[in-house]
Amino acid sequence: MGRRTLRGQVAVVGIGETTYYRHGQAPDPEFKLALKAILAAAEDAGIDPTEIDGFASYSNDRNDPSRLAAALGTKQLRFSNMQWGGGGGGGAAAVGNAAAAIATGMADCVVVFRALAQGQFARFGQGPQVPTISGDLAMQAPYGLMSPGQRYAMKVIRFMHEHGVEQEALRAIALASYHHAQSNPRAVMNGRPLDEETYDASRWIVEPFHLFDCCMENDGAAALIVVSAERAKDMPHKPSYLLSAAGGSDYRCGAPSHNHPNYASSNFATVAPNLYEMAGLKPSDVDVVQSYENFTGGVMMSLVEHGFFPPEAANDFLKPENLLSRTGQLPLNTSGGNLAECYMHGLELQIEAVRQLRGTSTAQAPDVNVSMVTAGPMVTPVSSLIFGSEATL
């Protein structure tokens, strides 16, 4: 067996999204949203949706591939894949899983998808309303530690304490996302700009997160079509080649009751080196980054762990002007992302990474050849990926 790698073997050739809605506002049920996004991605790729022979998703998506395949009338189902783990940590891994299936001949045309209708189902940001609770949650919920924000705030506080990171560094991440959303008509927060004063005056959700440090909760669906690099050459859009995908977490990351040894972390300590190794790239090669924002503190640690700056430089690096698309040193979350475009569990970030390579972003960065996505900081497993243009192959 030669060198085992996904580098350059597959490409994203189609992207599709529904309209993005505030949570509980979607006019369609979740399954119909998933179907619409998949059909949109197939149309964008110029393929007949019946050619899709694989489905990959994450975070216990409720829309079962067998039902999707039956509903769409696909000719055959060859790959039916779920990345374990909650939050958005599986967003890049799901693309990697699709790529692995194609590269090894298990499938030819895989759709990566995620759909959410939180009016139809439960919201994420609420505590469990049950009389009794057991397992690891029993060590936390009776003390009022229940929601994702509460689960991760202590990691960020510890990191800020260890490295002297100021609140303004988190603020810069929120400001960049909201800035980019103002040129994006798809963004739920389009027309709702954010300035420093509004951020500073906003209420605390849980320290160190103000309201604007937290992702939205939304309804909608998104999908990407992945095929072999060979086949991608004949598709209508410029292919986004997968240069690398990596998922997982470091030593005993899942230790119960907040006992992960490397606690003050976004959990990319081992994942990021694996990512760069497969891609044969280094942080300075990356032209634009979409970094999953469940909370801004997670983005800050993700960028550190992907090597864009050392923790001690966070206050200097994380200034809004460094993160803006047209002029910044590291254009970040150029669609508005989970904070201001839509919380589609980060799949909208993968789509934006593809747009950056196609040159069709509403906040296009200059000369993009290497486009990175990091998914789901602070959960386990996390994942990240790098797309590249043909020139990077």
Added chain:
Amino acid sequence: MSKYHLPEGMPIPVPENDDLSKPYWEGLRQSKLMVQKCQGCGTYVWGPEWICHQCRSFDLAWEEVAGKGRIYSWERVWHPVHPALKDHGPYIVVLVELPGAQNIRMIGNLLGNPEQEIPIGAEVEVAFEHHNDADPAYSLAHWRLV
């Protein structure tokens, strides 16, 4: 004003159906902090698990540890996500490491003024809170600055 640190009506902790954590919850009822210690290599294992992550021994015993710790991290919660906490106001969650038990970490509330400054590294001691009239009755382990 509730006689407890947080209002009544929060989820009641109970052991899993495999009883893995049962000795911990029973210990709290008697104002004891019980954790697992590997009888093979002496590693403290927390939270509860069936195997020692250091030496793969299944021989884990429950031992009482001193309720003395240091604040490793903290958060102050302002936005309630449970109906029982609506209108309660802010409260502090702390992650406490136990130097007497290889720095395993435990979660609890920090007692006292909810708007106090919270110094990382400060010494704390355990404060048991017994919910004797709950069904089932249970106890929690909070922390207060020494």
